[in-house]
Amino acid sequence: MLAFFITISVAGCTTKIYSDERFAIDPNFLSLFNSLIQKDSIQFTNSNGVNKTFLITNIDSIISNEKGWFINEAPYKLLRVRFREIGKDTLHLERENEIFVNKNPATNTNSLCIKFNNFYYSKDSMLPRINYDTLSIANKKFTDYYLFETSLGLKNSGDVQVLYVSASKGFLGLKTMSGEVWVITR
Numbered sequence: 001m002l003a004f005f006i007t008i009s010v011a012g013c014t015t016k017i018y019s020d021e022r023f024a025i026d027p028n029f030l031s032l033f034n035s036l037i038q039k040d041s042i043q044f045t046n047s048n049g050v051n052k053t054f055l056i057t058n059i060d061s062i063i064s065n066e067k068g069w070f071i072n073e074a075p076y077k078l079l080r081v082r083f084r085e086i087g088k089d090t091l092h093l094e095r096e097n098e099i100f101v102n103k104n105p106a107t108n109t110n111s112l113c114i115k116f117n118n119f120y121y122s123k124d125s126m127l128p129r130i131n132y133d134t135l136s137i138a139n140k141k142f143t144d145y146y147l148f149e150t151s152l153g154l155k156n157s158g159d160v161q162v163l164y165v166s167a168s169k170g171f172l173g174l175k176t177m178s179g180e181v182w183v184i185t186r
Helices: 002-013 027-036
Strands: 041-046 051-064 076-086 097-104 109-116 119-124 135-137 140-142 146-149 160-166 170-176 181-184
Touching: 027 076, 027 097, 027 109, 027 160, 027 170, 041 170, 109 160, 119 146, 119 160, 135 170, 140 170
Parallel strands: none
Antiparallel strands: 041 051, 041 181, 051 076, 076 097, 097 109, 109 119, 135 140, 146 160, 160 170, 170 181
């Protein structure tokens, strides 16, 4: 038992501290994240003129890069934004609306996670390819966009199945499980 505690103590003391450069998030991940926090609220409109408004409730920047005695947290850098839908007709959420990018300095891995109105997307090391064709949503046209799609955990017709996002403009639109399309209005 004593050997176990000594091993944990030694392992804790050998945790590596990384330089600031190792925490630099890939510019493509960073520009995508920054595009989503340009405004304090995001509003989508469907073809019937109904609006959905989301308010940014929290933006975090966390770096863990400390040496401890026993059990150490793995080093990482996290940029996170949380949203809350406002209004009378809000959707019951299975998970909190949040988007984050993460950097693991030990493996030099960037990660992106999107949780948005029961939409869930998580990927390490690479973003989906950029689409250069013209996307038309409710008579608005967009180019140079990412298409994020999921079927994980979708239960309700209003759950988001597809997100259209631009690295320069942020959210462009979304499509729900029922096929309803919403376009960004502000």
